Amino acid sequence: PPTPWSGLPSHAACLAATLRLFARLLRNQVSETACDDFCNTFRQKSLETARTTSVSAQEELLELADAWGFEARPVPSAIETLDGMVLHRPATCCIFLDAYVGVLEDPDTGEEVEQEVGSHCILILGGDLFGPTYVIFDPWGPACGEVSLWPHHAVQSASPAAWIELCPKAPSTATALSAEASKPSDGYAS
16 A cells, blocks of 8 residues: 555655654654644645745755644754664654665566656664664655665765754643643642
8 A cells, every 4th residue: 555655745755754653652642643644734735735935845844843743953964863862862854865866676677776866855763873874764766665774875975965853842831731730639739
């Protein structure tokens, strides 16, 4: 079956994959339907509105992430994101590439064929700080998503133009207070 982000621009597909990931990891914070809801909303808005302003993919990602419950911020590289992951901070990192070359494998011959894609966005899901090596989700290709390991030099050869970290927003103080207020009292003062 096709992925929910099939046909979306790569930066939107990366946000959708982030929503899917955190729906599984943070069940009380991100809805299980968030990925599908985002993809359907993105498609609907794309059909309803023709862009009158030229917004970059990076700017659009920042806006979309905020609207869908993420703190999004530019970072100098994914090392900062990996450092946070080591400290158990849920995060992903989108890398905007200027010179992406996709590789397809012919199912009949097993031969690999390269295709110059150009501007593209991939998503770091994890990695190893020694090297570094990244666990990458790549929404490009016929499967609309593959996970693979990329060494740092492979990322550099694809000309990274921007790195944007995505972290789920902390539940609001109002929500936390409301949840606290709705807990049954045990009769003891705290």
